[in-house]
Amino acid sequence: MPLTIRSQAYMGLLEHIAVAANEANSTNDSLQKALEYICQATGWALGHVFVSHQDNILRSANIWHISAQSQHPSLERFREDSEARPFAKGEGIPGRVYASGQPEWIINAQQDDTYLRHDSIIKTNLKSCFAFPVLTGNKVVAILEFYSLQAQRPDHTLLDVMKHIGVQLGRVFEREQSQQQLANRERRHRQILNSTADAFIAMNSQGEITAWNLAAQSIFGWRSEQALGRTVSELIVPQAFRQAHHDGMQRFLKSGKASILGQTLELPAMHNAGHEFPIEITLWSLQEKGEWSFFAFARDITERKRSQDELKHKALHDALTGLPNRILLLDRLSQHLEQRENRRSGLATLFVDLDHFKRINDSFGHEAGDRALIEVANRLRHAVRPVDTVARLAGDEFVIACPDIKSPRDAAIIAQRILDALAPPMQLQGDSIFLNASVGIALADTNSSAENLISAADIAMYEAKSSGRGEYQLFDERMQVQVTARLRVENDMRHALEHDKEQFCLHFQPIIESQSGDIVCLEALVRWQHPERGLLSPIEFIPMAEETGLIVPLGEWILELACQEAKRWEQLCQIQRPLDISVNLSGRQLAQADLVTTISNTLSHANIDPSRFRLGFEVTETEVMRDPATAATTLQTLRDLGAHLSIDDFGTGYSSLAYLKQFPVDTIKIDRSFITHIMDSPADQAIVSSVVYLAHALNHTVVAEGVETIAQADKLREMKVDYIQGYLFAKPQPAEQLLILINQQQGRLYQTAPN
Ligand SMILES: Nc1nc2c(ncn2[C@@H]2O[C@@H]3COP(=O)(O)O[C@H]4[C@@H](O)[C@H](n5cnc6c(=O)[nH]c(N)nc65)O[C@@H]4COP(=O)(O)O[C@H]3[C@H]2O)c(=O)[nH]1
The missing domain is CATH 3.30.70.270 (Reverse transcriptase/Diguanylate cyclase domain)
Structure with missing residues (x-):
């Protein structure tokens, strides 16, 4: 073939291969076509492709072209040999081209010692061979080898054309590689998005869904083929919010601004099944080539909301009802x-x-x-x-x-x-x-x-x-006045306890042994010398102090006062028999965890002579019954400290008899209400004698409060009440006053009539 004609054929070949490379669906396809065109253009019998692998070894790509006139049964042998044999760099003709990146030509491979598939080439009668690399940049990605049945001298024009073809085919490899990379990247992205528990939704500026991952499918109940192409508005925005969604979108497209973008919001969403549920959603937007796209990560927060609601409900509701x-x-x-x-x-x-x-x-x-x-x-x-x-x-x-x-x-x-x-x-x-x-x-x-x-x-x-x-x-108004007055008393008491404790003082009322008429105990009763209202009775401030908790600091102060007074009694009282000084304890004080510590500290500082004065405590029946178990423990500890304990106002509380046995008390004080009418009330008499009987059976002594007449005193003595207390003998009064009376009468305040 004259050179010019051949050159023209080669040019045609180049063009064909360029078109095939552009149109081919895959690298394989374009390589296959390249082999075919080259064989047709050159008249060579056979073409074959090796592809470079990651381990830098060439392996047959199973891409062949064998011309019709060269069909020969032993070609199969050559094919098997080539497919089975890998070539390392430098090995045989493919390995050498691989190593050098340059085409190579062997005039007669049957006579060439460097040729490695000798047996099969001899059997097939193939002679000349040339190979050239397919390059992406400088990298050899494949080798194309051709064989002819005649021994031919190197055709440099042909090799030159092959160089170009190598580069052309290299582009196909490049394109496929980058498509592969893109597909890999997309697959990775999809994997990542599908592996998150959050729904990922992408949409275009019309609100049409362009991406919808697995989590979106399970959260919203729409499969991706159902969701893609439809609008978020119709799919997941509840009816009531659609207009607002639409308006927001339009506003954004006009202004490029939206307050919800970039924020994490809690919104209601729609499920395919028709129900609404709460989601947490983060939205953002991207503009590419003038087109807006919107993206959202969303998660179902039904559970979180439910437990939040549950917690909130618990915090705001009573657990029992x-x-x-x-x-x-x-x-x-x-x-x-x-x-x-x-x-x-x-x-x-x-x-x-x-x-x-x-x-x-x-x-x-x-x-x-x-x-x-x-x-x-x-x-x-x-x-x-x-x-x-x-x-x-x-x-x-x-x-x-x-x-x-x-x-x-x-x-x-x-x-x-x-x-x-x-x-x-x-x-x-x-x-x-x-x-x-x-x-x-x-x-x-x-x-x-x-x-x-x-x-x-x-x-x-x-x-x-x-x-x-x-x-x-x-x-009503009257109660309002009381409330205001009570508030004033409360403020005054706070002030007094903080700045002027001396406003509080103790009065004492004696308790008399009914048989001998001798004084045995002094009940300490608090009084408040109010700067404006004068001397106040405890009835006017103790209930308020209990309600507000002020009884705790006040009670501590009363205890201190009682200890100070005990020292005075030690010095001035001429009675030699030991006396109890009993202090009232309120329910609030009884419930104080550190009550016993406070009392034992105060007592140890007071240094009272135990052979002359002993501190005792009175606790009302009602207070003790509020929490009988705790009261019993506290009372026992006080008793261990050596204190004398009395249950006050006995009979006014409820179910006291059942519990009485459990309390480690010494004395029961029968309430004044049973004593006032004792002379003419058989019921009161019956109650008093039952209490006396019961108390004695439990090894307790009995005090009757509110004794105002000699007849009452005599009656109570007759009824075996151990001790009596009341205005008949002495009203509560300051220590100095009572001391005069006691010293004058040598401690005998009741002249008993002979039984
Ligand atoms: N009509 C009449 N009344 C008599 C007679 N004998 C005594 N009383 C009054 O009866 C109350 C006896 O004290 P209480 O039952 O412990 O009742 C006390 C006690 O529960 C409480 N209280 C008094 N001082 C204190 C205290 O220091 N601490 C605490 N927590 N409460 C106290 O205030 C209550 C009232 O105390 P007071 O006004 O001093 O009233 C005293 C006393 O003046 C009598 O023959 N006839």
Whole structure:
């Protein structure tokens, strides 16, 4: 073939291969075509491809072209040999081209010692061979080798063309590699996105979904083939939010600004099944070639919300009854107060306290008590309107907030409904139990706060209780005056305890041995010398001090005073027999964990002569019964310190006899109310003699309080009451006054009539 014609053929070949390289679906395809075109253009019998692998070894790519005229059975042998044989760099003709990156030509491979597939080439009668590299940059990625049945001298033009073809084919490799890399990257991204628990959603500026990972499928219930191409709005935005979503999107597309982008938000979403659920979603946007794309990571927070709601519910509700607790009640009341200002409607607060609820716990046990409280809660809930809030404050105390109350009469009707609802008997452990309640009502005025509404209703409830249980009472002006006065006393007491403790002093009242008439004990009773109101009786400030907790510092001070006074008695009292000085302890003090430490410290500092004075304590029956187990332990520790212990006001509390045995006390003081009418009340006489009998049986002594007449004193002595106390012998008075009396009468304050 003349050179020019051949050159033209080669040019045509180059063009063909360039087109094939561009159009080919894959590298294999373009290599296959290249082999075919080259064989056709050169008339060579066979072409074959080796591809370089990561271990730098060439292996047959199973890409062959064998010309029709060269079909020869032994070609198969050559094919098998070539496919089975890998070539390292420098090995045989493919290895050498691989190592040098340059084409190579062997005129007659059958006679060439460096040729390695000798046997098969001899059998196939192939002679000339040339090979050239396919290059991506400087890297050899494949080798193409060709064989002819004739021995041919090297054709440098052909080799030159092959160089170009090598580069052309290299581009196909490059393209495939970068497509491969891209596909790998995408696969990796998809894997990452599919492996996250968060939904990944991408959408275009029309809101159409362009990416939807596995988590999105499971969170929203739409498979990706269902989701892709549809709008987020129709798929996952709840109906109520679609317009806002659309408007937000349009605003953003116009202004490029949106406050929700870049933020993590909690929003409601729609599930394929039709229900709404909460998601946490982070949104961001990207602009590429003027087109906006939006991306979102979203997670289902139903569980988190549920546990948050549960925690919130727990924090705001009473565990036993499920009713709102004080915090929630205060919040509701505050809301009602705010709305009330706008709507000018009334607000009533009803304080409901069960009468004698403690008896249920004592008689039936705490479990039954709990059941009763749950039943009460249910009855209260049903007795009021849905807009009312029934809350449980503590123990047997419930408060009901009733908005939209038009008059005090409305509130009274609700209160009566509550009393009626609680009136029917309750079944507890097979018994019918009657539970009454006392209800206090407070109506909001312009100055009301949630707190003071509750405390006003509480005060009214106390009024209801004291004027006969099972009633309701409306908070009124008179009570308001009392509340204000009480608040003033509280402030004055705080001030006095902090800056002027000397305002408090002790008066003493003697306790007399009924048989001998001799003084045996001095009861210390606190008084408050108020700078403006004069000498105040404990009745006027002790209950408030107990409610506010001020009794604790006051009690400590009283103890100190009692010790100081004991020293004075030591010096001035001429009676030689040992005397007890008894101090009243309140329930709050009894509940103080450090009470015993405080008492033992005060006593050890006081350094009182035990042969002359012994400190004792009086605790009321009611206080002891509040928490009998703790009281018993505290009393035992006090007794171990050597203190004399008395139960005060005996008979006014409840179920005391059953517990009496458990308390490590020395003396029982029968309340004044049983003594006042002892002369003409057989019932009181019966009670007193039973208490005396019981106390003696338990090895306790008995004191009768409030003895005002000789007849009473004589009667009590006759009834074997051990000790007596009352105005008959001496009123409570300052130590110096009482000392004169005692010293004058040598300690004998009662002249006993002969039995
Ligand atoms: N009508 C009448 N009353 C008599 C007669 N004999 C005594 N009393 C009064 O009865 C009260 C006896 O004290 P209490 O039962 O412990 O009752 C005490 C006690 O519970 C409490 N209290 C007094 N001092 C203290 C104290 O230092 N600490 C504590 N925690 N409470 C105290 O205040 C209550 C009242 O104390 P006081 O006003 O001193 O009232 C005293 C006393 O003056 C009598 O024959 N007829």
